[in-house]
Amino acid sequence: MKNLFLHIKRDTTKWSIALLTIVLFITIPVFTIFINLFYGPGETWSHLVNKLLPNYVSNSFILIVGTSFLTLLFGISSAWIVSRYKIPLRKTLEWLLILPLAIPSYITAYAYAGIFDYGGVVEKLFNLKIDMMNHFGLIFVLSISLYPYVYVASRAFFLNQSSNIIEASKLLGASEKKTFFKLILPLARPAFIGGLILVLMEVLNDYGAAKYYGINTFTTGIFRAWFSLEEPDTAIYLSAILVLIIFVLITLEKQQRKRIGYFNATKNHKRVQRESVTLSIRIIFFVTVFIPVLLGFLLPLFQLLYWAYLTFTEVFTSEFLSISLQSLLIALSSAFVTVLFALSLLFFAKWNRLSIINMLTKFSVLGYAIPGAVIAVGVLIPTLAIDKWVVTIFREYFNFKIGFILNGTILALVYAYTVRYLAVAYNPIEASTLKLGKSLSEASKLLRKGNIETFFKIEFPLLKSAILSAFILVFVDVMKELPLTLILKPYHINTLAVKAYEYASDELIAEAALPSLFIIFTGVIPVLFLNRLIAKEN
Amino acid sequence: MKKIISILVLAVLFTACKKEQKKEEKKQEEVNVYTHRHYKADQELFAQFEKETGIKVNVVNAKADELMQKMTVEGEQSPADVLITVDAGRLVRAKNKGLLQGVKSEFLDKTIPSHLKDVDNNWFALTKRARVIVYNPEKVTPEELTTYEALIDDKWKKKILIRSSGNIYNQSLLASLIANLGEEKATEWAKGMVANMARSPKGNDRDQVKAVVAGEGDVAVVNTYYIGKLLNSKNPEEVKAGEGVKIFFPNQEGRGTHINVSGAGIAKYAPNKENAIKFVEFLASKKAQEVFAKANYEYPVNEEVAPSELLKSWGGFKEDTLSLTKLGENNKKAVLVFDNAEWK
Secondary structure (H helix, E strand, C coil): CHHHHHHHHHHCCHHHHHHHHHHHHHHHHHHHHHCHHHHCCCCCHHHHHHHHHHHHHHHHHHHHHHHHHHHHHHHHHHHHHHHHECCCCHHHHHHHCCHHHHCCHHHHHHHHHHHHCCCCHHHHHHCCCCCCCCHHHHHHHHHHHHCHHHHHHHHHHHHHCEHHHHHHHHHCCCCHHHHHHHHHHHHCHHHHHHHHHHHHHHHHHCCHHHHHCCCCCHHHHHHHHHHHCCCHHHHHHHHHHHHHHHHHHHHHHHHHHHHHCCCCCCCCCCECCCECCCHHHHHHHHHHHHHHHHHHHHHHHHHHHHHHHHHHHHHCCHHHHHHHHHHHHHHHHHHHHHHHHHHHHHHHHHHCCCHHHHHHHHHHHHHHHCCHHHHHHHHHHHHHHHHHHHHHHHHHHCCCCCCCCCCCCHHHHHHHHHHHHHHHHHHHHHHHHHHHCCHHHHHHHHCCCCHHHHHHHHHHHHHHHHHHHHHHHHHHHHHHCCHHHHHHCCCCCCCHHHHHHHHHHCCCCCCCHHHHHHHHHHHHHHHHHHHHHHHHHC | CHHHHHHHHHHHHHHHHHHHHHHHHHCCCEEEEEECCCCHHHHHHHHHHHHHHCCEEEEEECCHHHHHHHHHHHHHHCCCCEEEECCHHHHHHHHHCCCECCCCCHHHHHHCCHHHECCCCCEEEEEEEEEEEEECCCCCCHHHCCCCHHHHCHHHCCCEECCCCCCHHHHHHHHHHHHHHCHHHHHHHHHHHHHHECCCCCCCHHHHHHHHHCCCCCEEEEEHHHHHHHHCCCCHHHHHHHHCCEEECCCCCCCCECEEEEEEEEECCCCCHHHHHHHHHHHHCHHHHHHHHHHHCCEECCCCCCCCHHHHHCCCCCECCCCHHHHHHCHHHHHHHHHHCCCC
8 A cells, every 4th residue: 555655656747637637627527427327227217127228229239230340341441442552533532431421420311211212312213112211221321421430540540551561461472362351450450440439439329310210229218218208317327337338348449459569660661552453453442432432422412412402592591601600610629629638638648657547548538428418418517516606606705796607608518529529539649649659759758858849849740640630520520419519509609510400300301401511511621631631741 | 837727717707707797788688598499480480579579589499308408407597588399298397397487477378278388377388280190092081080099990900100109299199198098098009009000110200191102001190280391391202292191180079189289488597587478478479370370380379360271271170178287297107108018
């Protein structure tokens, strides 16, 4: 015991304290929810467990398995092809592949129902009606709109992969196929698993698409307990269990990864040169890469464009433009703050020597696993306590009436986004940091450069594209975010996602198309920008 | 570091004070509305109210459940004056949670029928929607249809389309059956409906109508409101779907067709209570009710106002005058019955 205290005293630095402060700040909402685990669920718990949960859990399980398989398939194959081979329109495809992420998955779900359902294009052209609204349809829709998480993470890895090991593998007589499956794929694991975890969290979080397709999932259970059975305790209890499961999964993966140990031994590595392939293979590759773009982006986009054309005059107003601007500003500032926190967490943890606190860091990326509505409550409870306290203090001591300084302001909203999307920023940057290895920063330290100087001179420039990817992912996510925004947004502010939801919830799906298109549009621009940047670096 | 923090704190406090000062200078009369409704017609009415009274309407749009959660957490500090929802059950829930307060208004007393408002005047219905049976006229004649209860007859096996039990309109319908017939009969009904469903419940009310037209089933249970929306859709396919079905008002021989409402309640801690009452009175007034009736395919609650031409063309009907409070009281029971009947 005494040893432990000495150990803590010895290893505590300013970084430990800074890290602890940030971790606490970010995890307040999560802990607010966790505390409910100890209070236990409400009285309808046994009803839920007996009647509903078996079905909800098995549905969620099917979705997880299905979407894992499909997103990995789409994500890795396309990432590998565009980073390794010369195929037609490669540069265009490279950024097109990210774009499905810009469409909220529930909008994609509506679009597909529209395409295949009664009176849809497919029925008209081929006289064929396909029922999308089932497990397979949902797995398909979720995979096709979420695979970019895997794609982005894998591509960043493949592009930065040194070509030495591939050459070595070939020199040793391994075929292209063997090199990929035995060498590249295992090496890329931290990258695509990071992407996959994001996918799975989105899947577990999805409410809109699953609800519309009539598939009850674990999240349906949370909403049913909360709103239909009127037991927020049970709902939060369920969320807490969900969070626990995800936390265990992440930890298991980390443990396993640690055992393998990833680092890049070669320092002056050459980048992978894209290879030419025969025409037939080129065509196969092109089609493989084009399919996810077509299904995930172009097809739903055309359906949305058609709907927007039908409803344009009604929806497009000056109010609409101002909402677009507000959305944009909120998403930009939230993405900035989130990336800042992600970087601080990563590097403070690196500079800190007290391992207990580093373990706590894992808690701060849990927000992504919790439904937005639950996060909102987790934010609402503590911020309101502060607000009420401040209001009272000003009234009692200064005889001065002030309004809430957190609730109903942008501050609470941005804070909630940060809590929710920290993982989105943290994972890609972490993956790239792992690849960076320790040798560079250690060398810099040997040269008596401080942590901060090392960061700005060495790590930041090397991580620039990962940081920008993180920024864009968060930006796009915030643009799409719905339940949390609905609860925490200030009076006079509106977002495009809220607008789209208002229409869709009133079954005015065609009217929801225009705000959705704007969300997509604002997502496309930064993606283009990012791509140019990566291209320039190469 | 310390310096930065103290500057930040000062900055935040300063902006907060400044905001408050601005408010004091203006002394603008206002009313804060938490609403689940988000229709163009509503926005126009709010603007009209502003113009007539000079009272500014601040709107927070979200799902009713979330708004109620927000009000609960905000407690006494809640800025909400009026809560508007699209389901009576939720208004009852808000009252039971202590989020609303009773108000006195002669105008509302005489304008709104007693089954359409709270006994303690905590809330008032503003518009009505009927939950009806629509049928494919090529396969079904209106003589074959009678009541909701008759839908569990074997004759309708694999022919009924209805959405999931998570939907509040279905919950309210079942709650009305529980209140009128008792829990046992209601359970029997839910089970019978599940047995007769043409497909596992999915999609929204519009999708049920489309499925009838596409031939997946013969009849569907939906809100009149959505038929109006379909018929006036910008999408020609939707108009075709709306035209492809006919409306039947069930239970006309007995208690009448189940109706649901959207309505407004006065928040317990309303900082602008007088304005809130004025606001709700305005929404129940003849002028506003005409706008509701025209724009949104809803039935007005103010009896002086006639429904729109389209609604008139469906014919008049007898409505179930069960107190809406009963829907709220039986809502949770209804959810449990649905689960026991394995209605998805």
